[in-house]
Amino acid sequence: MTLVSLSGYLLFIAFIAYLVGTLLFGGAVKGSKNEASASNKRWGKAGITVTIIGFIAHLGYFITRWMASGHAPVSNMFEFTTAFGMMLVGASILFYFLYKSPAIGLFALPIAVIILGYAAMFPKDIQPLIPALQSYWLTIHVITAAIGESILAISAVAGLIYLLKNVDLTKRSKGRTWLEVVMYTLILVVGFIVVSAGFGASGYEAKFTYVDKNDKPAEVVYHNPPLFGMNQYELQTEGAMEPIAEMPPIINAKTLTTFVWSIIAGSIIYVLIRLITRKRVAELLQPLAKKANSQLMDEIGYRSVLIGFPVFSLGALIFAMIWAHEAWSRFWGWDPKEVWALITWLFYAAYLHLRLSRGWEGRKSAWLAVIGFAIIMFNLIAVNLVIAGLHSYA
Secondary structure, X not given: XXXXXXXXXXXXXXXXXXXXHHHHXXXXXXXXXXXXXXXXXXXXXXXXXXXXXXXXXXXXXXXXXXXXXXXXXXXXXXXXXXXXXXXXXXXXXXXXXXXXXXXXXXXXXXXXHHHHHHHOOOXXXXXXXXXXXXXXXXXXXHHHHHXXXXXXXXXXXXHHHHHHHHOOOOOOOHHHHHHHHHHHHHHHHHHHHHHHHHHHHHOOOEEEEEEOOOOOEEEEEEOOOOOOOEEOOEEOOOOOOOOOOOOOOOEOHHHHHHHHHHHHHHHHHHHHHHHHHOOOHHHHHHHHHOOOOHHHHHHHHHHHHHHHHHHXXXXXXXXXXXXXXXXXXXXXXXXXXXXXXXXHHHHHXXXXXXXXXXXXXXXXXXXXXXXXXXXXXXXXXXXXXXXXXXXXXX
């Protein structure tokens, strides 16, 4: 057995363990009178045990893939997203032991499962690093930033639990509407998984040739029916298929096509859930948060930002600028990824300011935490795949 195949098996074991852990945490929460008693039940202990086993397998995947490739496995979308899922689970384990709250595991593990499912839709082959990535700063910058983002994600998990418990879903309100928007957004990620798996299983492939900006023939392969860029072997969107150069195109047509198909599929799934259950998705999840301690969730959300924000600052800004200077002889270049990293940093800085100076606790703090995670996911999905730039993983 090669290291690559071993890493694949370990990742699959982690995926299954997270699914089982979710069910066990669900049993702990549903079978208790309150959250405090749930942490002491056998279901809760079994849940965290299985989660730890999954995390160890996930870590084994990360190490064996590192050994097989010779570099930190964070150089493409598959590798970075699986690493982010691993760190999210690690952060949830940490906060479970700090606060003994099975609700954190119950909501964090499904998000990790969705992230791993999302990662599985990307090419898994190990590729040699391009010259710009052949630096030890790849390991330092990307891993530190991912750790910071994973800890910040726990604040969103706690915020979501807080909102599900405290927002009255029986009455029409802005809170109910926006909470459902959050649920819809998560289902869009599931839509991406369904679209990629469906067209992949059918073997769909459309090859197009075009002339690039250097007047040389080039080829692009679509794995979804083309909506942008190409159609009937003709270039439909001017500049959409140009390679990244000094003035890259704003939108990558191929990945924008996948993005739109994901919205279509996710919307269909959402409508089907609504029609079958006759309930909003938030209403379906609300019973799982009813026994959570609101003050504890507020505390977890705040503490996770206090821990994650400086780690993210170090990895996504300071280490990133040092590496940018090494690679491109400048600290800052207004690349889309750099801009959104700065936006993320400014948002969480504002969160801490509003929390400490303006007393934004409870529901306001929970909404900010959820919005912050939405920005992180936009950075991961849209900025990496749809908006072309020097950091594009597509």
